[in-house]
Amino acid sequence: MINFQYSRATDVADAVQQIAASTSAKFIAGGTNLIDLMKDDVERPTRLIDISRLPLKQVQQTADGGLHIGALVPNSDLAYHPLIEQHYPLVSSAIRAGASQQLRNMASTGGNLLQRTRCAYFYDTATPCNKREPGSGCSALTGAQRMHAILGASEACIAVHPSDLCVTLVALDAKVHVAGPAGARVIPFQDFHRLPGNTPHLDTNLHPHEIITAIELPAQGFAKNYSYLKIRDRLSYAFALVSVAAALELEGGKIKQARLALGGVAHKPWRVHAAEAALQGQVPDGTAFARAADLVLKDAKGYPHNMFKIDLARRATIRTLTQAAKGTPQPPSNKKIM
Protein backbone atom coordinates (compact mmCIF):
# COMPACT_ATOMS: atom_id res chain seq x y z
CA MET A 1 0.00 0.00 0.00
CA ILE A 2 1.18 3.54 -0.69
CA ASN A 3 2.32 5.83 2.09
CA PHE A 4 -0.14 8.37 3.36
CA GLN A 5 -0.71 10.76 6.25
CA TYR A 6 -3.33 10.00 8.89
CA SER A 7 -5.41 12.23 11.10
CA ARG A 8 -8.60 11.98 13.11
CA ALA A 9 -11.54 14.31 12.79
CA THR A 10 -12.86 15.63 16.09
CA ASP A 11 -16.31 16.61 14.79
CA VAL A 12 -18.12 17.06 11.48
CA ALA A 13 -16.96 20.66 11.06
CA ASP A 14 -13.37 19.60 11.71
CA ALA A 15 -13.72 16.77 9.18
CA VAL A 16 -14.91 19.20 6.51
CA GLN A 17 -12.16 21.66 7.38
CA GLN A 18 -9.48 18.97 7.24
CA ILE A 19 -10.56 17.58 3.89
CA ALA A 20 -10.87 21.02 2.35
CA ALA A 21 -7.28 21.76 3.36
CA SER A 22 -5.79 18.88 1.40
CA THR A 23 -5.86 18.34 -2.35
CA SER A 24 -6.13 14.58 -2.33
CA ALA A 25 -7.32 13.54 1.12
CA LYS A 26 -10.10 11.05 1.65
CA PHE A 27 -12.36 10.25 4.54
CA ILE A 28 -12.16 6.76 5.97
CA ALA A 29 -14.86 5.10 8.06
CA GLY A 30 -15.21 1.33 7.59
CA GLY A 31 -12.59 1.33 4.86
CA THR A 32 -13.80 -1.94 3.33
CA ASN A 33 -13.75 -0.60 -0.22
CA LEU A 34 -11.18 2.19 0.13
CA ILE A 35 -8.37 0.10 1.70
CA ASP A 36 -8.97 -2.61 -0.87
CA LEU A 37 -8.67 -0.08 -3.71
CA MET A 38 -5.56 1.43 -2.11
CA LYS A 39 -3.93 -1.99 -1.93
CA ASP A 40 -4.47 -2.31 -5.68
CA ASP A 41 -3.10 1.17 -6.33
CA VAL A 42 -6.45 2.35 -7.70
CA GLU A 43 -7.12 4.92 -4.98
CA ARG A 44 -4.05 6.96 -4.01
CA PRO A 45 -5.01 9.45 -1.29
CA THR A 46 -2.15 11.37 0.31
CA ARG A 47 -4.06 11.64 3.59
CA LEU A 48 -6.76 9.64 5.27
CA ILE A 49 -9.03 11.52 7.63
CA ASP A 50 -10.49 9.07 10.12
CA ILE A 51 -14.15 9.90 10.70
CA SER A 52 -14.96 6.61 12.43
CA ARG A 53 -15.08 8.23 15.88
CA LEU A 54 -17.59 10.96 14.99
CA PRO A 55 -20.90 10.77 16.87
CA LEU A 56 -22.97 9.67 13.88
CA LYS A 57 -24.02 6.25 15.13
CA GLN A 58 -27.60 6.82 16.25
CA VAL A 59 -30.81 5.57 14.69
CA GLN A 60 -33.59 7.91 15.72
CA GLN A 61 -37.25 8.31 14.86
CA THR A 62 -38.07 11.59 13.15
CA ALA A 63 -41.01 13.85 13.96
CA ASP A 64 -42.94 12.67 10.89
CA GLY A 65 -42.55 8.99 11.78
CA GLY A 66 -39.51 8.28 9.64
CA LEU A 67 -36.01 7.30 10.66
CA HIS A 68 -32.80 9.30 10.88
CA ILE A 69 -29.83 6.93 10.47
CA GLY A 70 -26.40 8.24 11.41
CA ALA A 71 -23.86 7.82 8.61
CA LEU A 72 -21.56 5.72 10.79
CA VAL A 73 -24.11 3.10 11.85
CA PRO A 74 -22.49 -0.18 10.79
CA ASN A 75 -24.36 -2.09 8.08
CA SER A 76 -24.90 -5.08 10.41
CA ASP A 77 -26.33 -2.92 13.20
CA LEU A 78 -28.70 -1.31 10.73
CA ALA A 79 -29.83 -4.66 9.32
CA TYR A 80 -30.75 -5.95 12.77
CA HIS A 81 -31.99 -2.69 14.30
CA PRO A 82 -35.48 -3.34 15.76
CA LEU A 83 -37.00 -0.30 14.02
CA ILE A 84 -35.52 -1.35 10.68
CA GLU A 85 -36.58 -4.99 11.05
CA GLN A 86 -40.08 -3.93 12.06
CA HIS A 87 -40.81 -1.00 9.77
CA TYR A 88 -38.30 -1.37 6.90
CA PRO A 89 -37.72 -5.12 6.47
CA LEU A 90 -36.87 -4.44 2.80
CA VAL A 91 -33.77 -2.56 3.99
CA SER A 92 -32.84 -5.27 6.47
CA SER A 93 -33.24 -7.96 3.86
CA ALA A 94 -31.07 -6.14 1.31
CA ILE A 95 -28.23 -5.43 3.74
CA ARG A 96 -28.13 -9.07 4.75
CA ALA A 97 -27.85 -10.04 1.08
CA GLY A 98 -24.67 -7.99 0.65
CA ALA A 99 -21.01 -8.74 1.42
CA SER A 100 -20.18 -10.92 4.44
CA GLN A 101 -21.01 -10.44 8.11
CA GLN A 102 -17.39 -9.38 8.79
CA LEU A 103 -17.62 -6.64 6.15
CA ARG A 104 -21.09 -5.62 7.30
CA ASN A 105 -19.69 -5.23 10.83
CA MET A 106 -17.06 -2.84 9.46
CA ALA A 107 -18.86 -0.98 6.69
CA SER A 108 -20.78 2.20 7.55
CA THR A 109 -24.14 3.30 6.20
CA GLY A 110 -22.65 6.37 4.52
CA GLY A 111 -19.75 4.34 3.17
CA ASN A 112 -22.14 1.89 1.56
CA LEU A 113 -23.37 4.77 -0.63
CA LEU A 114 -19.81 5.84 -1.38
CA GLN A 115 -18.36 2.50 -2.35
CA ARG A 116 -17.15 2.90 -5.90
CA THR A 117 -19.24 1.96 -8.89
CA ARG A 118 -16.77 -0.49 -10.33
CA CYS A 119 -15.78 -3.46 -12.42
CA ALA A 120 -12.74 -5.73 -12.68
CA TYR A 121 -11.06 -3.38 -15.17
CA PHE A 122 -11.34 -0.50 -12.72
CA TYR A 123 -9.26 -2.62 -10.34
CA ASP A 124 -6.76 -3.71 -13.00
CA THR A 125 -4.29 -0.85 -13.39
CA ALA A 126 -2.70 -2.61 -16.38
CA THR A 127 -5.81 -1.93 -18.48
CA PRO A 128 -7.46 1.30 -19.68
CA CYS A 129 -10.45 2.48 -17.61
CA ASN A 130 -12.23 5.81 -18.00
CA LYS A 131 -13.38 5.70 -14.40
CA ARG A 132 -9.84 5.24 -13.08
CA GLU A 133 -8.07 7.33 -15.71
CA PRO A 134 -10.47 9.59 -17.61
CA GLY A 135 -9.90 9.42 -21.36
CA SER A 136 -7.96 6.14 -21.31
CA GLY A 137 -10.85 4.08 -22.70
CA CYS A 138 -13.22 1.37 -21.47
CA SER A 139 -11.77 -2.13 -21.43
CA ALA A 140 -15.11 -3.71 -20.61
CA LEU A 141 -16.73 -2.67 -23.90
CA THR A 142 -14.71 -5.28 -25.72
CA GLY A 143 -13.78 -7.37 -22.69
CA ALA A 144 -15.60 -9.61 -20.25
CA GLN A 145 -18.96 -8.00 -19.46
CA ARG A 146 -20.90 -10.65 -17.57
CA MET A 147 -21.34 -8.39 -14.54
CA HIS A 148 -21.93 -5.17 -16.44
CA ALA A 149 -24.73 -2.70 -17.07
CA ILE A 150 -27.76 -3.21 -19.26
CA LEU A 151 -29.35 0.16 -18.47
CA GLY A 152 -28.12 3.73 -18.47
CA ALA A 153 -24.58 2.90 -19.62
CA SER A 154 -22.45 4.98 -21.97
CA GLU A 155 -19.59 4.20 -24.31
CA ALA A 156 -17.32 5.56 -21.60
CA CYS A 157 -18.32 3.14 -18.82
CA ILE A 158 -20.54 0.11 -18.35
CA ALA A 159 -19.74 -0.65 -14.71
CA VAL A 160 -22.51 -1.15 -12.13
CA HIS A 161 -23.03 0.06 -8.58
CA PRO A 162 -22.86 -3.09 -6.46
CA SER A 163 -24.74 -1.98 -3.33
CA ASP A 164 -27.80 -3.88 -2.18
CA LEU A 165 -28.74 -1.37 0.52
CA CYS A 166 -28.86 1.48 -1.99
CA VAL A 167 -31.38 -0.33 -4.20
CA THR A 168 -33.85 -0.26 -1.32
CA LEU A 169 -33.00 3.28 -0.26
CA VAL A 170 -33.84 4.62 -3.71
CA ALA A 171 -37.04 2.58 -3.76
CA LEU A 172 -38.12 3.97 -0.38
CA ASP A 173 -37.44 7.63 -1.27
CA ALA A 174 -34.62 8.03 1.25
CA LYS A 175 -32.78 11.30 1.62
CA VAL A 176 -29.06 11.85 2.08
CA HIS A 177 -28.00 14.47 4.63
CA VAL A 178 -24.61 15.99 3.89
CA ALA A 179 -22.44 18.72 5.34
CA GLY A 180 -19.79 20.70 3.53
CA PRO A 181 -17.89 23.97 3.34
CA ALA A 182 -21.07 25.69 2.12
CA GLY A 183 -23.19 24.25 4.93
CA ALA A 184 -25.60 21.35 5.21
CA ARG A 185 -27.99 20.17 2.50
CA VAL A 186 -30.29 17.26 1.77
CA ILE A 187 -30.06 15.24 -1.46
CA PRO A 188 -32.95 13.03 -2.60
CA PHE A 189 -31.54 9.50 -2.94
CA GLN A 190 -32.62 9.37 -6.56
CA ASP A 191 -30.23 12.25 -7.31
CA PHE A 192 -27.32 11.04 -5.24
CA HIS A 193 -25.63 8.63 -7.65
CA ARG A 194 -24.81 9.48 -11.26
CA LEU A 195 -25.00 7.78 -14.62
CA PRO A 196 -21.61 7.53 -16.33
CA GLY A 197 -22.19 9.77 -19.35
CA ASN A 198 -18.78 11.06 -20.35
CA THR A 199 -17.69 11.60 -16.71
CA PRO A 200 -17.61 8.08 -15.28
CA HIS A 201 -14.91 9.05 -12.81
CA LEU A 202 -17.72 10.73 -10.82
CA ASP A 203 -19.97 8.24 -9.03
CA THR A 204 -22.04 10.70 -7.02
CA ASN A 205 -23.27 14.28 -6.95
CA LEU A 206 -21.54 15.06 -3.67
CA HIS A 207 -19.69 18.36 -3.93
CA PRO A 208 -15.98 18.43 -3.17
CA HIS A 209 -15.26 18.22 0.57
CA GLU A 210 -18.79 17.20 1.52
CA ILE A 211 -19.44 14.47 4.07
CA ILE A 212 -22.53 12.31 4.50
CA THR A 213 -23.92 12.75 7.99
CA ALA A 214 -27.15 10.74 7.85
CA ILE A 215 -29.69 8.86 5.76
CA GLU A 216 -33.34 9.66 6.33
CA LEU A 217 -36.15 7.25 5.63
CA PRO A 218 -39.73 8.49 5.26
CA ALA A 219 -42.47 6.96 7.41
CA GLN A 220 -43.76 4.54 4.80
CA GLY A 221 -41.70 1.34 4.97
CA PHE A 222 -43.96 -1.09 3.05
CA ALA A 223 -43.40 -3.66 5.81
CA LYS A 224 -46.34 -5.82 4.72
CA ASN A 225 -45.72 -6.30 1.01
CA TYR A 226 -42.10 -6.22 0.02
CA SER A 227 -39.31 -8.43 -1.24
CA TYR A 228 -35.62 -8.14 -2.09
CA LEU A 229 -34.47 -10.81 -4.51
CA LYS A 230 -30.79 -11.06 -5.40
CA ILE A 231 -29.61 -13.31 -8.23
CA ARG A 232 -25.89 -14.04 -8.24
CA ASP A 233 -23.28 -16.53 -9.41
CA ARG A 234 -22.68 -17.88 -5.88
CA LEU A 235 -25.33 -18.53 -3.25
CA SER A 236 -23.86 -15.93 -0.91
CA TYR A 237 -21.16 -13.29 -0.71
CA ALA A 238 -21.20 -12.24 -4.35
CA PHE A 239 -22.33 -9.16 -6.22
CA ALA A 240 -25.70 -9.30 -7.89
CA LEU A 241 -26.08 -10.18 -11.53
CA VAL A 242 -29.51 -8.68 -11.00
CA SER A 243 -31.29 -7.71 -7.82
CA VAL A 244 -34.81 -6.36 -7.40
CA ALA A 245 -36.41 -4.41 -4.58
CA ALA A 246 -40.19 -4.40 -4.76
CA ALA A 247 -42.64 -2.78 -2.36
CA LEU A 248 -46.40 -2.57 -2.71
CA GLU A 249 -49.23 -0.90 -0.86
CA LEU A 250 -52.35 -2.90 -1.52
CA GLU A 251 -55.91 -1.73 -0.93
CA GLY A 252 -59.14 -3.46 -1.84
CA GLY A 253 -57.36 -6.03 -4.01
CA LYS A 254 -55.56 -3.40 -6.04
CA ILE A 255 -52.17 -1.75 -6.01
CA LYS A 256 -52.46 1.65 -4.39
CA GLN A 257 -48.76 2.37 -4.63
CA ALA A 258 -45.75 0.51 -6.01
CA ARG A 259 -42.01 0.90 -5.66
CA LEU A 260 -39.57 -0.88 -7.92
CA ALA A 261 -35.80 -0.62 -8.16
CA LEU A 262 -33.07 -2.84 -9.56
CA GLY A 263 -29.44 -3.41 -8.62
CA GLY A 264 -26.57 -4.82 -10.63
CA VAL A 265 -27.94 -3.41 -13.86
CA ALA A 266 -26.69 0.19 -14.01
CA HIS A 267 -24.10 2.70 -12.85
CA LYS A 268 -26.55 3.67 -10.10
CA PRO A 269 -29.39 1.99 -8.23
CA TRP A 270 -32.06 1.87 -10.92
CA ARG A 271 -35.58 2.96 -10.04
CA VAL A 272 -38.27 3.05 -12.70
CA HIS A 273 -41.09 5.48 -12.00
CA ALA A 274 -42.92 4.61 -15.22
CA ALA A 275 -43.21 0.98 -14.16
CA GLU A 276 -44.42 2.03 -10.72
CA ALA A 277 -47.04 4.29 -12.30
CA ALA A 278 -48.19 1.46 -14.57
CA LEU A 279 -48.78 -0.75 -11.54
CA GLN A 280 -50.86 1.82 -9.69
CA GLY A 281 -54.55 0.91 -9.60
CA GLN A 282 -53.92 -2.51 -11.12
CA VAL A 283 -54.83 -5.92 -9.76
CA PRO A 284 -51.54 -7.41 -8.53
CA ASP A 285 -51.23 -10.27 -10.99
CA GLY A 286 -48.78 -11.69 -13.50
CA THR A 287 -50.12 -9.57 -16.34
CA ALA A 288 -49.56 -6.31 -14.50
CA PHE A 289 -46.15 -7.42 -13.27
CA ALA A 290 -45.04 -8.49 -16.76
CA ARG A 291 -46.08 -5.11 -18.13
CA ALA A 292 -44.11 -3.37 -15.38
CA ALA A 293 -41.06 -5.53 -16.12
CA ASP A 294 -41.31 -4.66 -19.82
CA LEU A 295 -41.30 -0.98 -18.90
CA VAL A 296 -38.24 -1.46 -16.67
CA LEU A 297 -36.34 -3.02 -19.55
CA LYS A 298 -37.75 -0.98 -22.43
CA ASP A 299 -34.39 0.69 -23.13
CA ALA A 300 -32.16 -2.17 -21.96
CA LYS A 301 -29.07 -2.83 -24.02
CA GLY A 302 -26.92 -5.90 -23.48
CA TYR A 303 -23.36 -6.69 -24.49
CA PRO A 304 -22.18 -10.06 -25.80
CA HIS A 305 -21.54 -11.51 -22.33
CA ASN A 306 -24.43 -10.05 -20.39
CA MET A 307 -27.31 -10.22 -22.86
CA PHE A 308 -28.83 -12.86 -20.58
CA LYS A 309 -29.31 -10.22 -17.90
CA ILE A 310 -32.18 -8.59 -19.78
CA ASP A 311 -34.37 -11.67 -19.60
CA LEU A 312 -33.06 -12.45 -16.10
CA ALA A 313 -34.01 -8.96 -14.93
CA ARG A 314 -37.45 -9.29 -16.50
CA ARG A 315 -38.16 -12.57 -14.77
CA ALA A 316 -36.61 -11.46 -11.46
CA THR A 317 -38.79 -8.34 -11.53
CA ILE A 318 -41.96 -10.36 -12.04
CA ARG A 319 -40.92 -12.85 -9.37
CA THR A 320 -40.07 -10.18 -6.80
CA LEU A 321 -43.33 -8.30 -7.39
CA THR A 322 -45.19 -11.59 -6.99
CA GLN A 323 -43.40 -12.30 -3.71
CA ALA A 324 -44.21 -8.79 -2.49
CA ALA A 325 -47.89 -9.07 -3.45
CA LYS A 326 -48.23 -12.43 -1.70
CA GLY A 327 -46.49 -11.16 1.43
CA THR A 328 -43.87 -13.90 1.07
CA PRO A 329 -40.54 -12.04 0.79
CA GLN A 330 -37.42 -13.91 -0.26
CA PRO A 331 -35.66 -14.91 3.00
CA PRO A 332 -31.95 -13.94 2.86
CA SER A 333 -30.69 -17.33 4.05
CA ASN A 334 -33.02 -19.44 1.92
CA LYS A 335 -31.27 -20.07 -1.39
CA LYS A 336 -34.31 -21.52 -3.11
CA ILE A 337 -36.12 -18.77 -4.97
CA MET A 338 -39.56 -18.72 -3.46
Place this chain on the structure above:
Amino acid sequence: MARATAREPVQDPIPIPEKISIQITVNGKATELKVAPWTTLLDALRDRLDLTGTKKGCDHGQCGACTVLVDGRRIVSCLTLAVMKDGAQIVTVEGLAKDGELHPVQQAFIDHDAFQCGYCTPGQICSAVGLLAEGKAKSADEIRELMSGNICRCGAYPNIVAAIQQAMGRS
Protein backbone atom coordinates in the same frame (compact mmCIF):
# COMPACT_ATOMS: atom_id res chain seq x y z
CA MET B 1 -2.79 -4.10 -23.02
CA ALA B 2 -0.47 -1.31 -21.95
CA ARG B 3 -1.59 1.48 -19.65
CA ALA B 4 -2.88 4.27 -21.81
CA THR B 5 -1.18 6.96 -19.80
CA ALA B 6 1.39 6.91 -17.07
CA ARG B 7 -0.10 8.14 -13.83
CA GLU B 8 1.10 11.58 -12.87
CA PRO B 9 1.93 12.12 -9.22
CA VAL B 10 -0.95 13.97 -7.59
CA GLN B 11 1.46 16.24 -5.78
CA ASP B 12 4.95 16.18 -4.36
CA PRO B 13 5.79 12.90 -2.64
CA ILE B 14 4.48 13.04 0.88
CA PRO B 15 6.99 12.75 3.68
CA ILE B 16 6.89 9.50 5.58
CA PRO B 17 4.86 10.33 8.67
CA GLU B 18 6.03 9.67 12.18
CA LYS B 19 4.86 6.35 13.46
CA ILE B 20 1.77 6.72 15.56
CA SER B 21 1.53 5.31 19.06
CA ILE B 22 -1.56 3.20 19.73
CA GLN B 23 -2.75 1.28 22.74
CA ILE B 24 -4.66 -1.90 22.11
CA THR B 25 -5.63 -4.79 24.33
CA VAL B 26 -4.78 -8.04 22.58
CA ASN B 27 -6.06 -11.28 24.11
CA GLY B 28 -6.47 -9.50 27.42
CA LYS B 29 -3.00 -7.96 27.44
CA ALA B 30 -2.59 -4.18 27.24
CA THR B 31 -0.14 -3.46 24.43
CA GLU B 32 1.45 -0.28 23.15
CA LEU B 33 2.60 -0.20 19.54
CA LYS B 34 4.04 2.39 17.21
CA VAL B 35 2.62 1.84 13.75
CA ALA B 36 2.75 3.53 10.38
CA PRO B 37 -0.67 4.74 9.17
CA TRP B 38 -0.75 2.07 6.45
CA THR B 39 -0.01 -0.87 8.76
CA THR B 40 -3.03 -3.15 8.75
CA LEU B 41 -4.23 -4.74 11.96
CA LEU B 42 -3.35 -8.09 10.35
CA ASP B 43 0.26 -7.10 9.75
CA ALA B 44 0.53 -5.55 13.23
CA LEU B 45 -0.71 -8.77 14.83
CA ARG B 46 1.49 -11.09 12.77
CA ASP B 47 4.68 -9.09 12.26
CA ARG B 48 4.81 -6.92 15.37
CA LEU B 49 3.15 -9.05 18.03
CA ASP B 50 4.15 -12.42 16.57
CA LEU B 51 0.54 -13.62 16.73
CA THR B 52 0.74 -15.65 13.55
CA GLY B 53 -2.41 -17.66 14.20
CA THR B 54 -4.32 -15.01 12.26
CA LYS B 55 -3.68 -15.84 8.60
CA LYS B 56 -3.13 -13.69 5.55
CA GLY B 57 -5.11 -15.28 2.74
CA CYS B 58 -6.29 -12.97 -0.01
CA ASP B 59 -5.41 -9.73 1.84
CA HIS B 60 -8.51 -8.19 0.20
CA GLY B 61 -11.33 -9.09 2.58
CA GLN B 62 -12.62 -11.87 0.39
CA CYS B 63 -11.50 -15.05 2.15
CA GLY B 64 -11.97 -14.43 5.89
CA ALA B 65 -8.69 -16.12 6.94
CA CYS B 66 -7.71 -12.94 8.83
CA THR B 67 -10.92 -12.73 10.85
CA VAL B 68 -10.43 -11.49 14.42
CA LEU B 69 -12.76 -10.04 17.04
CA VAL B 70 -12.55 -6.30 17.67
CA ASP B 71 -14.62 -5.13 20.63
CA GLY B 72 -16.45 -8.44 20.40
CA ARG B 73 -17.34 -8.19 16.71
CA ARG B 74 -15.81 -10.23 13.90
CA ILE B 75 -14.03 -8.20 11.25
CA VAL B 76 -11.41 -8.82 8.60
CA SER B 77 -8.09 -7.52 9.92
CA CYS B 78 -6.56 -7.20 6.43
CA LEU B 79 -8.85 -4.26 5.56
CA THR B 80 -8.46 -2.64 8.97
CA LEU B 81 -5.83 -0.03 9.72
CA ALA B 82 -4.20 -0.70 13.09
CA VAL B 83 -4.10 3.03 13.84
CA MET B 84 -7.90 3.21 13.61
CA LYS B 85 -8.29 0.59 16.34
CA ASP B 86 -6.46 2.60 18.99
CA GLY B 87 -8.11 1.72 22.30
CA ALA B 88 -9.83 -1.41 21.03
CA GLN B 89 -10.09 -4.86 22.59
CA ILE B 90 -8.81 -7.44 20.14
CA VAL B 91 -9.15 -11.19 20.40
CA THR B 92 -7.31 -13.52 18.03
CA VAL B 93 -7.42 -17.30 17.82
CA GLU B 94 -4.58 -17.40 20.36
CA GLY B 95 -6.81 -15.72 22.93
CA LEU B 96 -9.81 -18.05 22.81
CA ALA B 97 -8.66 -20.87 25.08
CA LYS B 98 -9.03 -20.14 28.79
CA ASP B 99 -7.01 -21.76 31.59
CA GLY B 100 -5.70 -24.46 29.30
CA GLU B 101 -9.16 -25.40 28.10
CA LEU B 102 -10.10 -24.93 24.47
CA HIS B 103 -12.98 -22.63 23.58
CA PRO B 104 -16.12 -24.67 22.81
CA VAL B 105 -15.81 -23.69 19.14
CA GLN B 106 -12.21 -24.92 19.01
CA GLN B 107 -13.18 -28.20 20.67
CA ALA B 108 -16.12 -28.58 18.29
CA PHE B 109 -13.84 -28.10 15.27
CA ILE B 110 -11.67 -30.96 16.57
CA ASP B 111 -14.66 -33.15 17.40
CA HIS B 112 -16.08 -32.72 13.90
CA ASP B 113 -12.78 -32.72 11.99
CA ALA B 114 -13.85 -29.34 10.60
CA PHE B 115 -10.70 -28.70 8.61
CA GLN B 116 -8.26 -30.27 6.23
CA CYS B 117 -5.22 -28.08 5.58
CA GLY B 118 -6.11 -25.79 8.47
CA TYR B 119 -5.15 -22.49 6.87
CA CYS B 120 -8.64 -21.01 7.03
CA THR B 121 -9.33 -22.51 10.46
CA PRO B 122 -8.30 -19.62 12.78
CA GLY B 123 -10.50 -17.30 10.72
CA GLN B 124 -13.34 -19.82 10.65
CA ILE B 125 -13.13 -20.25 14.43
CA CYS B 126 -12.99 -16.52 15.21
CA SER B 127 -15.84 -15.95 12.78
CA ALA B 128 -17.89 -18.69 14.44
CA VAL B 129 -17.23 -17.17 17.89
CA GLY B 130 -18.50 -13.86 16.51
CA LEU B 131 -21.51 -15.58 14.99
CA LEU B 132 -22.43 -17.17 18.34
CA ALA B 133 -22.17 -13.80 20.07
CA GLU B 134 -24.46 -12.22 17.46
CA GLY B 135 -27.10 -14.88 18.11
CA LYS B 136 -28.75 -14.46 14.70
CA ALA B 137 -28.05 -17.88 13.21
CA LYS B 138 -30.37 -20.66 14.33
CA SER B 139 -30.64 -23.12 11.43
CA ALA B 140 -27.93 -24.75 9.35
CA ASP B 141 -28.98 -22.53 6.42
CA GLU B 142 -28.50 -19.44 8.58
CA ILE B 143 -25.10 -20.67 9.77
CA ARG B 144 -24.03 -21.21 6.16
CA GLU B 145 -25.26 -17.75 5.15
CA LEU B 146 -23.62 -15.96 8.08
CA MET B 147 -20.36 -17.87 7.66
CA SER B 148 -20.14 -17.11 3.94
CA GLY B 149 -17.33 -14.63 4.52
CA ASN B 150 -15.01 -17.50 5.39
CA ILE B 151 -13.84 -19.53 2.44
CA CYS B 152 -12.49 -23.08 2.89
CA ARG B 153 -10.76 -24.24 -0.26
CA CYS B 154 -10.51 -27.79 1.09
CA GLY B 155 -14.29 -27.81 1.26
CA ALA B 156 -14.76 -28.74 4.91
CA TYR B 157 -18.03 -26.80 5.02
CA PRO B 158 -20.37 -29.62 6.17
CA ASN B 159 -18.10 -30.35 9.13
CA ILE B 160 -17.70 -26.64 9.92
CA VAL B 161 -21.48 -26.24 10.04
CA ALA B 162 -21.75 -29.34 12.25
CA ALA B 163 -19.05 -27.99 14.58
CA ILE B 164 -20.82 -24.66 14.93
CA GLN B 165 -24.11 -26.42 15.63
CA GLN B 166 -22.39 -28.36 18.41
CA ALA B 167 -20.87 -25.19 19.86
CA MET B 168 -24.28 -23.51 19.78
CA GLY B 169 -25.65 -26.26 21.95
CA ARG B 170 -22.83 -25.91 24.43
CA SER B 171 -22.40 -22.19 24.76
